[in-house]
Amino acid sequence: MSSRWSLSRWMDRFVQRMVNRAYETRELQRRADTSRIFTLFQIREAVRRQGLDEIVDELTIDTTTFPAVEDQLQFNEDYAREQVMTLIQRRDLPSFRVVAVPSVIQDAGIGLAIHGTAVPGSVVALYPGRSYAPADARKIPGYPNISKDNSFLMSRSLDEYIIDAKCYANQRKWEEINEWALGQYVNHPPKGMHPNVILCPVQLDTSAWSRLTMARVPWVAMTYAETNPSFTDKWLRARDPPGVIRGLALVARRQVSDEELFLNYRLNPRSAALPNWYHDPEPHESEKRWALKR
Numbered sequence: 001m002s003s004r005w006s007l008s009r010w011m012d013r014f015v016q017r018m019v020n021r022a023y024e025t026r027e028l029q030r031r032a033d034t035s036r037i038f039t040l041f042q043i044r045e046a047v048r049r050q051g052l053d054e055i056v057d058e059l060t061i062d063t064t065t066f067p068a069v070e071d072q073l074q075f076n077e078d079y080a081r082e083q084v085m086t087l088i089q090r091r092d093l094p095s096f097r098v099v100a101v102p103s104v105i106q107d108a109g110i111g112l113a114i115h116g117t118a119v120p121g122s123v124v125a126l127y128p129g130r131s132y133a134p135a136d137a138r139k140i141p142g143y144p145n146i147s148k149d150n151s152f153l154m155s156r157s158l159d160e161y162i163i164d165a166k167c168y169a170n171q172r173k174w175e176e177i178n179e180w181a182l183g184q185y186v187n188h189p190p191k192g193m194h195p196n197v198i199l200c201p202v203q204l205d206t207s208a209w210s211r212l213t214m215a216r217v218p219w220v221a222m223t224y225a226e227t228n229p230s231f232t233d234k235w236l237r238a239r240d241p242p243g244v245i246r247g248l249a250l251v252a253r254r255q256v257s258d259e260e261l262f263l264n265y266r267l268n269p270r271s272a273a274l275p276n277w278y279h280d281p282e283p284h285e286s287e288k289r290w291a292l293k294r
Contacts, residue, residue, distance in 0.1 A: 029288035030157055031069045037121075037200050038072040040251060041079045044121030054117045055255050073158075080200050083123035084249055087180040088216045094118065098125045100185045104260050108277075112185040112250075117257040124197060124261065127154060127183030127248040128218030129165035136222065137162060148273070152184055154248055157289060158201045161246045163219070181218035183250050189262035191279045197250040197261050204245050219247035266290075 047055060066072065086092050096116030103111030118124050129152065132140060140146050140162075146153065152165040165184035189195050206214060221243070250263065264282055267274055268290045280286050 025288050026157075026290075029285060032285070032288075033157060033198070034069055034073050034076060035066070036253075037076050037080075037198065037251060038066065040121035040198075040253065041076060042121070044119050047119045054257075055119055076200065077203055080123060080202050080249055080251070081204060084126065084202050084204070084247075087123065087126065088178065089213060090216075094122065096122075096124070098180065098182055098261070100182050101260075103187050105187055105190045108187050110185050111187045111260050112182055113258075113260045114256050115258060117255065118252045120252050120254050122252045123200070123249045124252050124256070125183040125186070125250040126178065126181045126202075126218050127163060127165060127186075127199070127250060128178075128181040129154075129163040129184070129247075130167060130220050130222050131246050132162040132164065132222050134160040134162075140164075154199065156199075156201045156246065156248060159246070161201075163246075163248050178216045178218050183248070186250060186261050186263045188265045188278065189281055190277075193262060194281050195262045195264040196253050196256050196259070197263050198253050199263065200249045200251040202247045202249050204247070205243070206245055207243050217245065219245050221245045 043055075067075070086094075094116075096114055096118045098112055098114050100110050101113045103109060105111065112125060114124055137143065137146075137160075142148065142150075150164065150166050154163045154165070155161070156163065186197065204217070204219075206217065209217075250261065264280075264285075265278070266282075266286045266289050267278055267280075269280060269283060269286050270290065
């Protein structure tokens with residue numbers, strides 16, 4: 001009896017160590033993403049200080065002076081919000097624009113391209129959609145295979161919020177509401193090419209915003225009505241009253257100019273349902289992102 005108890009206890013401890021190690025691995029990737037975005041924003045700031053619209057010479061960024069990761073995270077949140085607000089409020093707009101066009105990838109359909117030039121660290125597009133908290137993921141119709149018939153799902157690695165852009169796949173509708181909310185058309189890079197944008201989490205406090213401004217916000221915070229039987233699907237749009245909304249933006253990883261934009265989808269490398277066209281340009285990052293996840 002004692003040997004069985006000891007083995008069970010050992011197994012429990014082993015599993016817990018594996019879970020802790022996986023959490024630490026995912027946390028390392030989260031920190032790496034945070035520092036990458038912070039570096040990109042620092043490059044953009046350096047270009048702006050020179051009064052330029054593009055990089056003309058090599059820039060030197062002193063990474064030894066970078067603050068702690070949590071401080072970088074706060075900077076990223078504020079800096080991304082500042083850029084996103086210019087696109088929502090249509091003030092001080094950048095000289096470039098994004099458009100949905102036929103992709104250069106064979107049989108890929110529509111892609112997202114930039115017209116003009118954006119320096120690294122520029123928010124080039126918004127990824128629209130319904131925003132679901134991690135606690136509500138199990139209540140999304142189709143769980144746990146919610147991605148089976150939906151290729152528009154993106155997860156914020158920062159806090160695991162899910163952004164579902166499937167309901168916003170109507171290009172004409174969003175071009176009329178917010179011409180920057182076309183991130184749902186960004187494709188994964190084909191083999192031999194590298195991603196030129198990265199996902200950046202965005203958080204907005206809309207509690208004091210006007211209806212006119214809210215109309216251009218491309219995210220809807222979703223909550224689940226546990227007890228109210230009057231709602232047939234029990235999902236509520238959490239915009240009334242307005243509050244904190246979490247979303248995603250596409251940030252340039254390098255200088256991009258008159259070209260198609262590509263985002264590493266970072267699909268689970270251990271999934272049995274990976275599409276035939278998918279290849280991972282950064283497998284080490286995907287392994288960390290999906291550590292101990294199925």
